[in-house]
Amino acid sequence: MGTECFTGEELEQIAYMLKAVAHPNRLRIICLLSRKEELNVSEICEETGCSQALISHHLTDMLAKGILKIRRDGRNAYYRLTDERVTNVMRCMMNCRSK
Template sequence: MPDKKTIGKKEAEKLERIAFILKTVAHPLRLGIVHLLEQHPQLSVSEICTMLGSEQSLTSHHLQNMRLKGILHAERDGRSMLYTLKERDVSSIISCLENCNCNM
């Protein structure tokens, strides 16, 4: 019988990081935000709301959560906040999931 390998520390850390990113973006509105920020380098809350057809209070809540967890970066521009995608690995993970042969 072949020798079973255990997951090394580096692999375990990588899996933890992927799981953290997936948990953070596991909501349709958050996925929509990531999708928009992949296409546009910087967007304000009102631009995101307009593009997604979402309410500002709900969108702001999700943006704040993603910013606190390190997925997004926020920069003040006058009276508004501009958001950028800080964690680029999230795009790769989502792209991989979108292109899998999952039957839904």
């Protein structure tokens, strides 16, 4: 399938999404959130084994790029995916890999 099935604007949106998640830790966070639906920073740190500073950096960037949304409950902030297109793209990429 060639790129003629996508408009220039659609290609820009696809590239933006891929760049926004193109890091193993971000992909790990996305996988966690696709399974658990909503997690706070401490829970993500515990699951990934990464420092709070590193996780906060990735969450802030993905939040700014519209990949995540946040829900505040008192002093706690809970993160979730904005939609499942990101995980769908990851699944498609894994299905297309050579075996």
